[in-house]
Amino acid sequence: MKSGEKPDPRVLRERYPHVFERPMSARVATPVVLFVALAVFVFGLVDLDFSPSRMLAGLGQLGWIGRLMLPPDPGASLPIYLQALGETLSIAVLGTTLAACVAFPVSLLAARNVIPSAIFRFPVRRLFDTIRGVDTLIWALVWINVVGLGPFAGVLAIAVSDFGALGKLFSEAMEGADRKQVEGVRAAGGNALHEIRFGLLPQVLPVIAGQVLYFIESNTRSATIIGIVGAGGIGLQLAEQIRVLEWQKVSFLILMILVAVAAIDWISGKLRFAIIGRRAIA
Amino acid sequence: MAVAVSILPSQQLAVLNEAYRKAVARRRWRTLLAACAFAAVLVVAAIGAEVNLRTLYTYFGNFVGYFDRIFTLDDGHRVWSNVFEWFWGFKKWIKLLGETLLISYVGTLAGMLVAFGLNFLAAENTSPAPWVRFTVRRSLEFARTVPGIVFALIFVIAFGLGPVAGVLAIAAHSSGALGKLFAEVVENADMKPVEGVRATGASWLSCMRFAVLPQVMAGFSSYTLLRFEINVREASVMGFVGAGGIGQELVVAVRKFYYSDVSAILVMIVVTVYLIDIATGWLRGRLFGAEPRT
Structure with missing residues (x-):
């Protein structure tokens, strides 16, 4: 066909039937999905008591609260707040470290290339999933009772809930490791522990370190x-001040x-970069 | 297969060995230093967080005992010996769970709509002006960093107790989180179609609609589904501060020591989260082909 010549629609139609005559189901799918999504959304708004007057009020x-918040002012309790912030950072660092220390050996059990049989893998994975399914706040409630x-x-709450998440990530990192080094160690006469120590660990340690740093960062939140x-x-202070309406x-x-979160982000970004280079972490 | 391995003369070998030892020693030193620094941080943190190993040692039995107790009915039997007794409030709880799911659904969708409206302004390649981009980015960052439950605390006071506050809190936090991810997706989009559309004299809005949107739609919906998964967990604790859902019931059960209720509600939450994970995983597989789950 020369350029500039108008193509015959009938020829095109014959040549590309999948473009011109898509099956009904494919054509209807998108609007139906959108409609259902919207319907559930509207139902939710009604069911959850959204009303225009309530929203306006x-x-x-x-807006009134926002005006009362300005300017931010700690009053006389700045030292207490700084201490609380320190406490928060300590909780994040300790909780994540504890979680990583416990999760590492357990995640070996859940990695397919370390233990080929599913006897341990299946229950350990389900354990990780169950622990991850419960929010950190719920774990905090439980530990307060203890x-x-x-x-x-x-x-302890952060440690437990991260144990689930880190365990999963660690075992995935191990499964993603290259088998060649492990085989090399075995060929040189190493036993299973040697394989893990000299074949697997050097590969996964940088990844794991990056993930732990990332979790320290997100645990600050x-x-x-x-x-x-x-x-x-600091959450304790925050909740208290909101309850007594001290908006400033x-x-x-x-x-x-x-x-604080921005500072931790920056520091852990630098550290991560130093440890694993520009490689992106999962 | 025999291969002759040539060994260097001993002087050369000595020099190389020396260099190797030095390099290793330097690395060892650095690792040791980092380990010391980390240990110091841990000690400081332990003091700051009032960690008391003796408390843990004394009370660890309580932790195990707590799980023993929440799986025991009032009459002293294990919970699974009488499932009806264990889940005596099933009807009430399933309704609250439904409310929780609805909160996370409406919250996610509302947050997605806001993020959708804002992300084109925040992405480096599509933003109409630098100051717009800066403002939008900072506000998204703010919404992302303030935890959802803090929004909930404030919204409960502004909008009154109930699920409305929970929905808005989840929407606010999700819009920040999704806005950033969406903007990154847009930044990765191919700019050639945009040039093509602009060459026809189209406005900024048409460029976004016809050149960028078709490229980024899949990424957007994938991230939204992931966010929905996260928000289901988040919504399960919104009730702690009075913002609706199952959390209210859970916190009452924990505080009033209704042990078997705690385990029943926890089991229901975990099962729901499982099901939602599986369902969204399946949906994403259907929509975008089988991709490895992160």
């Missing part, structure tokens, strides 16, 4: 909230959290 209230109110309960149920840290202090606390 709420937004007005929110060790009492305070940051220690927070450390989680650690700010577990105080809401009484497990220590609230905004100051939120600002502190933002700055």
